Amino acid sequence: MDTPEPAGDTILRIPLKSMGLRSGMALQTRRLVEGASKKEAQFFGAIEGKGVMVGPPGSDATQTGLEEGEVCVVRGFTGQYEFSFLSKVLQTFEKPFAYALLAYPAQVDAKKVRQSMRTKVSWPTQARPAGVAEDTPALDLMLVDISPAGAMVSSPATLGGIGDLVQLGMDVQFEDNPVRLQLTGSICHHNRAAGQDQFFVGLAFKNLSQNDKLVLHYLTQAQVPNA
Incomplete structure (x- = not known):
């Protein structure tokens, strides 16, 4: 952390x-x-x-x-x-x-620009470019860490250029209840270490609702595993 x-x-x-x-x-x-x-x-x-x-x-x-x-x-x-x-x-x-x-x-x-602690996780997550139709196929990737302000994902692709918006979807547990989080993030950085197939993509969350903020705060403070 x-x-x-x-x-x-x-x-x-x-x-x-x-x-x-x-x-x-x-x-x-x-x-x-x-x-x-x-x-x-x-x-x-x-x-x-x-x-x-x-x-x-x-x-x-x-x-x-x-x-x-x-x-x-x-x-x-x-x-x-x-x-x-x-x-x-x-x-x-x-x-x-x-x-x-x-x-x-x-x-x-x-x-x-980093303002929050990051909690290490390993959660299945889906991503697609923001603004596309909901039936657009999503890319399966893995959430690596998360905070109330942003996250990092491990992805087989870059997801876009710096500043592009991405829609993330993930299933989590909030106070023992299943919750589907739909979050918009702006790509801050992406890199691929030598010898690795995966890209590591850093995202800053945008336009969070009050409910999104509440769930993210709970997840990062309680370190609750996802469903």
């Missing part, structure tokens, strides 16, 4: 190495040129003081969307901090996989 710490809007200057980035962690990159759009990316690795390797998600990608000599902004979420930094593209590569080598930033701008 995570230890809760105060969250706020204060922007901190933090060394990149203290972010604890893991290979496969989802990022967004955007070239600092007029009309450039955000691109989904992932973190491959970094050598302190030398460079940061980022590339497109998917092993079959062939283009990074970045060009040597350009400056880009990189954004990500660690599960506790939202962070961003500016960097120059030192080189781009296509083999053995597509990635860009960025200049290593001494510090990044970071904002702590």
Whole structure:
């Protein structure tokens, strides 16, 4: 269970190495040129003081969307901090996989956003993109942890891009009564560790009803197993 710490809007200057980035962690990159759009990316690795390797998600990608000599902004979420930094593209590569080598930033701008403890669980859950018809087939996945503010799921797919909304459905026990929870979450981060088939997707709950909040508080405080 995570230890809760105060969250706020204060922007901190933090060394990149203290972010604890893991290979496969989802990022967004955007070239600092007029009309450039955000691109989904992932973190491959970094050598302190030398460079940061980022590339497109998917092993079959062939283009990074970045060009040597350009400056880009990189954004990500660690599960506790939202962070961003500016960097120059030192080189781009296509083999053995597509990635860009960025200049290593001494510090990044970071904002702590985790507000609640997470309770470790292992509950079958279903997910589908928010707003689609209710008869749209749902994806079966596993809830890994949960709090009144968000959750993490283990999924065979990414579920979408950063900021996309997902509808979660799960059966739980609330005071010995079965309850079907239907929750909307915004994707904050997703990553796949090397050698694993599953993606770990972090979600922040949106538009919770008073009943949703009550049930979530009960589940996380009482650590009640699901049905």
